[in-house]
Amino acid sequence: MLSMADTTADTADKKQDRKAAKLARQIGAFAKHHGGAEGQIAHIGQAGTRIVLVGTDGGWGDLVAPTYAVAQLAAEKAGLTLHEEFDGEFAARVRTGPYEWSRMAGIQLGGAANPAA
Numbered sequence: 001m002l003s004m005a006d007t008t009a010d011t012a013d014k015k016q017d018r019k020a021a022k023l024a025r026q027i028g029a030f031a032k033h034h035g036g037a038e039g040q041i042a043h044i045g046q047a048g049t050r051i052v053l054v055g056t057d058g059g060w061g062d063l064v065a066p067t068y069a070v071a072q073l074a075a076e077k078a079g080l081t082l083h084e085e086f087d088g089e090f091a092a093r094v095r096t097g098p099y100e101w102s103r104m105a106g107i108q109l110g111g112a113a114n115p116a117a
Contacts, residue, residue, distance in 0.1 A: 023074035034059040058095025
């Protein structure tokens with residue numbers, strides 16, 4: 001007979017698997033759109049874990065998983081090659097456009113504030 005703890009743990013595992021599968025689909029869609037992708041996983045505190053994606057074409061994006069374990073599982077399910085760090089070589093693959101540069105310059109140089117979301 002299953003105990004309440006076993007049932008709760010099983011439910012939590014299924015929920016994590018579903019979340020990882022959803023993230024894996026999103027990673028796969030990103031990779032398909034950008035000719036492939038590699039990534040890096042970083043814990044961001046209580047908010048969860050960030051999965052940074054860099055496409056073969058230099059496009060980039062990120063996703064947030066609730067836990068590091070879910071992020072790793074999603075990357076594994078998607079077949080994503082992971083980097084230990086977002087080092088100079090990996091970061092150099094990222095291509096930014098005018099939007100990113102204007103946002104960064106505006107923030108750094110006292111320019112116009114970012115529009116409210």
